[in-house]
Amino acid sequence: MSEIVIEAKGLTKRYGRVRAVESLDLTVRAGEVFGLLGPNGAGKTTTILMLLGLTEPTAGSVTVLGHDPLREPLQVKRLVGYLPDAVGFYDQLTARENLAYMARLAGIGRSERGERINRALTFVRLDGAADRAVKGFSRGMRQRLGIADLLVKNCRIAILDEPTSGLDPQSTQELLEMIGSLSREGMTILLSSHLLSLVQSTCHRVALFSAGRVGLTGTVAEVAAKVLGGSFRLEVEAQGVDLSTILSGLPALVRIEQQPNGTARVDATHDLRAEVAQRVVAGGGRLLRLEQGRLSLDEVYRRYFEQVDHAKAA
């Protein structure tokens, strides 16, 4: 296992009586892409701000690369880059000037600055617009400029808050690819999002947030297995039989869900294709389609929060 770069223990933040984050434990390892997932207002941004030392936790401790963000804020901020939700720039300055200002604040020497900025702008494919005022930049370009900011800083950990929000599908894809290549270059990335299916392909591990707590942590498959109870999904289309009666009694079966288009989703703990086919035929039905479906994170998410809500209502 690689080194632990971010560790939060019992992190709590209260605003008066409102609990934004409640005893949160989190470990992020070097080189990971870690996703904080959850609906708006679940405490993702508050957690990020506490990790950066921009907000003081009510209780609990944070260690980032061996430093305490409250005691040694400058050390932490030197090593960690932050791309806030809906990032803003100085509109009247050009892309290059914006990066140069941040680089000066980050204490990067004049000789190194220019070269790093050029490299970063090329990486995010903004070299053509480098000397244009940011005023005219699209949302996608701004977000890419934000990534360039992290590159100029050459940080070891990048924290991205909702990096894809408000982007069209193509820009989202581009941005996720960039994040992927940053990760391959060895940067540890922590990103928050409510768009799960997009993050699914990018994140190594995810933490599901709900109402200030981390519900589940693990790889997408692990989390899916925990929430859905099964990691196998079959899509079955059959005529002349009622799937729920003929399949009942199979020990591996978790759930059958009838879809409006006539197919049924069958979740199970292991591969049930042979059993399903056999029972449909034995029951005198016509098996039209039987294929292995993909578990999407969106569904995990929806299901998970349904469960949480039910638990609360009960």
Added chain:
Amino acid sequence: MQRQREGSPWTGLSAVAWKEAADHISSVRLLILLVLVLLTAFGSVYAAIGQIKETIGEDPFLFLRLLTTARDPLPSFVSFLSFLLPLIGIALAFDSINGEYSRRTMSRILSQPIYRDALLFGKFLGSMLVLALVLLTLWLLTTGLGILTLGLPPSGAEILRGLGFLVASLAYGGVWVAIALLFSTLFRAPATSALAALSLWLLFAVFWPMVTPFVAGLVAPVDPLNPVTLISQVEAQQALARLSPNTLFGETAAALLHPQTRSLGLVFLYQLQGAVRGAPLPLGQSFILIWPQLSGLIAAMVILFTGSYVSFQRQEVRA
């Protein structure tokens, strides 16, 4: 628990200050105000020159007269400055902190390895730099205009008094920069902070002189049988008036630019015994005279800045 911060609070200070100054200099906002100030300065100095040529030919402080002589309908350069400097100060700082929030750049700046101290003080310093530049330009322009039209160079004492006036104007403008900075940390919307600062400006420029005699009358009523109460009322009025930075600046300007000024408060006849009327004070004496006013202005600036510092340090940064 001991919370010693590591690193210097000045890291990044110069980067912030220079960037702010550069932003201000290229901003349309400042350009408009500069044009306004330059026009009024030219107008008032030009009018003063006409007046001086007609009336006072043998004044030893001609150059100072340039700044203080008014000719109907134009007020003097100094009164223009006392009216317009607050406006420049407000324009320079009213959105310095809340503007970063509304541009959503605040959290990105504060995620750089600098303390909040550097950001706030850097912004103040940047504004003061621009203010100093504006004042210096104005002073040089008026002096140049004076040399051209009057045909003689300013004396050493005049230059020193002019420089003293420059410092006092900077402190006066600085008070207004600090007021605007405080409002920009207290209010989240730049429009609110601008409006609040402008209301304060109107209060001190227009209403304060009307309100002080009234309040002084309430605080220290005059007893017709006791002449001492008359003095105490005047003193109360003066004390109230001096709460306004405009009054402090006005008194400073009067003492520095009218070398004949012997006192900024009440003077009794017996105190004038043996004095040569109309004789100018030496430079040092004039400076001693304005010392309380000048330190009052600087103290106000420091207190206001501290206020914004405290409020900014406690702020939750979420944008």
